[in-house]
Amino acid sequence: MTIELLKGNVALAEAAIRAGVEAYFGYPITPQTELLEHMAKRMPELGRAFVQAESEVAAINMVYGAACTGVRTMTSSSSPGISLMQEGLSYIAGSEVPAVIVDIMRGGPGLGNIQPSQSDYFQVTRSAGHGDYHPIVLAPASVQEAIDLMTEAFDLADKYRHVVYVVADGLLGQMMEPAELPPMQPLRKERAGWALTGSEGREKRIITSLQLNAPDLEAVNLRLQFKLAEIRKREQRSTEMLTENVRLVVVGYGTAGRIAETAVKRAREDGMKVGLFRPITLWPFPERRLSALADQVDAFLVVEMNAGQMLDDVRLAAGGQVPVSFVGRMGGVVPVPEEIYDKIEEIYVKLPVRVR
């Protein structure tokens, strides 16, 4: 294994290839286009499917089709393109086929801009299109973590037959960092027992999200909810730094988590008892660990590159036990460590005398 200097988008694409993705469908949009371009070159080389679709609407429905045959398949896009995919994602979740979607988020709303942002937190964690469910959402903070999570995304998608997002912002997508790619996994030879492979020698199979009778559709929903409860129980992931015996915990994911890390380190140097909590799964949100921390600290500070979306989840996890503050920038403005440091200091000096 060798360490190479890799651009985030390219690393994501190559990691997906090594994880055995057999079909990629996508539409160009900055800041994820290098991912599509890498696929355009590599997939045909390997005899795998690549189609530049006519739109993100078509791309996600191509993914849906390929997913129905039981192969690993994916698309990638950025915020406006993800908006266009919502209906298709809902069909994929409703018919329980596995699919992986990369969202390299940019500033919104509307056409917004192509600068790094985390403006899609609501869009990706609350639902993927209409219906009553959450997709699984993974949020790397470095190129190496992007590679690792890309591999895991396919395993999770297969395991739960569900939509799995890998979300990052343009900064991570465009950034070059040393990282190590895993070896090439062999393509699967066997298709799953539900996959559409032609009915030769067996009963026919149907993949649909349609259930006209309310009780039948409720049964589908109950199964989906049961699965989501399992995911919630088993798949919450987070990482933390210096959270022992601290008074304030800063919570940030992806790029914002990394910038917050710099600010937290400086605050420690200046004698403040501050730690960092970085969610890796945005859904399921790592609420168990964060709730436990709420028992031990005096305050949370949420850092995001949006107006405060994960803030809701942190508040829920805090359960009213500790105050939750927020610092963030919008519209593609990346916060600098200084402004996070200033906010940490502002909160820290006002923390009540410890009564615990």
Next chain:
Amino acid sequence: MVEEKVVYQRPDALCDVPTHYCPGCTHGVAHRLVAEVIDELGVRGRTIGVSPVGCAVFAYQYFDMDGAEAAHGRAPAMATGIKRVMPDHVVFTYQGDGDLAAIGIAEIIHAATRGENITTIFINNAIYGMTGGQMAPTTLPGQRTTSSPSGRDVELTGYPIRMAELLAGMPGAAYVARQSLHSVKEINRAKRAIATAFKAQLAGLGFSMVELLSSCPTNWKLTPPEALAWVEQVMVPYYPLGEYKVTDEVRALTRKQG
């Protein structure tokens, strides 16, 4: 003893289940033709059908083969995804005119443009059947629907779209035809067109589409015989029947195989 000879029976590719189609609707005829062709080609075990959103939404329940249900208009995209990873399988979409010519027009044009090696069966009944008879892109000038209550006004809504002619213009299309289901003679022609379309796919020649003029007695508010007469007298003049694109390769194929 009287000797019994079976002269007509359900094709193997159709399930023995009741359909939900209205009496006199030609969706059922179209299903039967597709099933007969698939049986005759002997490809049922490796065929995957993609159903639309529209009256044919349950087509996957009626065809005895693997099937998937696409989002409204997206069947050609879904079929593309399937075909690209299962190139040795036969993949077809079955779509209505709202599905194919309105919400899904981008997907069908691009599937044809790419020369996607799939077959599309396109049911043109000049109306949105499933949602209760609204104007479709194929609704004829002056035709009354629930969303064009005083008749389709071409000044406001434009003219009906001729999909066979449009798709025939795509270089990736190998075979494009329009046939009708209003009489036995036309039904036989329609079957031959469907057979050619599937044969083109089996030979890997590219995109194929058969448009079928079809009746919707329920939303046209006509009896089944009146509806068939309306297809013949009103639809056929606006939508001329025939083959609109037959590449040399496809022609060679039909000559060879008869």
